[in-house]
Amino acid sequence: MDNLIDLRSDTVTRPTPEMRRAMATAEVGDDVFGDDPTVNALQEYAAELLGKEAGLFVPTGSMGNQVALGALARPGDEVVCEAGAHFLHYEGGSVAAHLGLMMRPLEGEAGVITSDQVASVVRTGTEHNPHTAVVAMENTHNAAGGRIFPIDEARAVSKVARDRGVSLHMDGARLFNAQAATGTAASEWASCVDTLTFCFSKGLGAPVGSMVVGPSDVLSESHRLRKRLGGGMRQAGVIAAAARVALETGPERLHEDHSNARRLAEALAAMNPSAVDLGAVDTNMVYADVGVFGTTGAQVSAALRREGILTLGSEGPVMRLVTHRDVSSDEIETAVSALQKVLI
Incomplete structure (x- = not known):
């Protein structure tokens, strides 16, 4: 397929020569034991870049969303999201099947839900309804055509949720596209949520991998869920090395x-x-x-x-x-x- 121009997705990119060199020379250890220095360095770098306490390297963005949401909510809880959310429609029903969470989809405009919408649906403190545990945003929004979640609205949604004791998650698979288009640092969106996932293998161009960032205590639970879902990797520094190159060189x-x-x-x-x-x-x-x-x-x-x-x-x-x-x-x-x- 090398002679074809592939516009199907930004997931089709091939590793750059710099990525291949980094993979070939990566220091590795057993990441399940926390002993892979390349993975550890990537997690620390990503967390610092996004202004969070900790990072967790996962094989896919779908797993990243699951281990983040699963750490923020309990089975039977409700997740408020935009009606076209990727994890609602395009991740195999995993949030329901693996986590037992209910989705509360809201019809957004260009993939964006508003603070007023969120305020009108949050449910807490009653045994008759599912407890609203998480409000989730997607940035950029795939089904809406790569639309950006405006930072001011993200801040407003964040305030409404936090005032009501509700956690927040952002599916930021293509977050750095939003940064490139607006000049707003990715960390500004990250500050609006408790957990955030972003993908190395889309616009950034790495062959595989995603990152979850958030508070250390939350990501400790995410680490446990990653293992449950089969995401515990051994000498993962080989792929983390390519992800590091992608994160350092891709956004620009x-x-x-x-x-x-x-x-x-x-x-x-x-x-x-x-x-x-x-x-x-x-x-x-x-x-x-x-x-x-x-x-x-x-x-x-x-x-x-x-x-x-x-x-x-x-x-x-x-x-x-x-x-x-x-x-x-x-x-x-x-x-x-x-x-x-x-x-x-």
């Missing part, structure tokens, strides 16, 4: 992905202004309505593949394109030409 170049996504969006809008809401392209994702061209996402994706372009298309009118470090600006122009050929 994410604006390039955003520019490439904007180019794709503007090209689609030039073909038909109704195909893309340009105001909704905050970061590195473009959700296009190809129904305005009289076709479906799946049909367009199939046609683009014949042109050497990989995308994700639904059986309905929606097609998704995601930019990342392995797609150059020249390749974006090739993709634009292919879109014009297929759609016009």
Whole structure:
């Protein structure tokens, strides 16, 4: 697939030469015993970067969300989240199956729930209803097209929850895209929540891994849950080394992905202004309505593949394109030409 331009997701990136060198020379130990120096250093670095007491390296973001939520809530408790939340729809029902938690989805605007919405649904102190244990935010929001959770609203949601004794979690799989787009430090969003997960293998470009950060006592419970879920790794420094390189070098170049996504969006809008809401392209994702061209996402994706372009298309009118470090600006122009050929 090396000759294809892959716009399906930012998870498809390959490790850079610097990452491969770091992996080959990493100091390792048994991480289940807490003896892997490379993992320990990564956890400390991530926690300091986000302004938290501790970090926990996990294989995936899905596991990160589970071990964070499971440490903040008990079975039968309620988690308030946006209706399109990734852990609600796209993580295999794991929060319900493994943790026994109930979801209270709220219809947000562009993936954002408001402090007023949260204030209206929090339930505490009655035996008749599930106890609202956690309010969760997603930043950037995948299903909303990579939209950013505004920092002022995050602070307002945080105050409402904390005033009511409710914990907060942020699924920040693509948090550093929000940082790159706004100039707001990732630690500012982290300060709004108790626990936060972010992913090394999306825009940052590492081959595997996610990080959970939060208070030491909470992450101690998360560590126990990681083991229960099968996430205890041994000589994990090999992959932690690549994650460290990704975290140190990845954020500074994410604006390039955003520019490439904007180019794709503007090209689609030039073909038909109704195909893309340009105001909704905050970061590195473009959700296009190809129904305005009289076709479906799946049909367009199939046609683009014949042109050497990989995308994700639904059986309905929606097609998704995601930019990342392995797609150059020249390749974006090739993709634009292919879109014009297929759609016009």
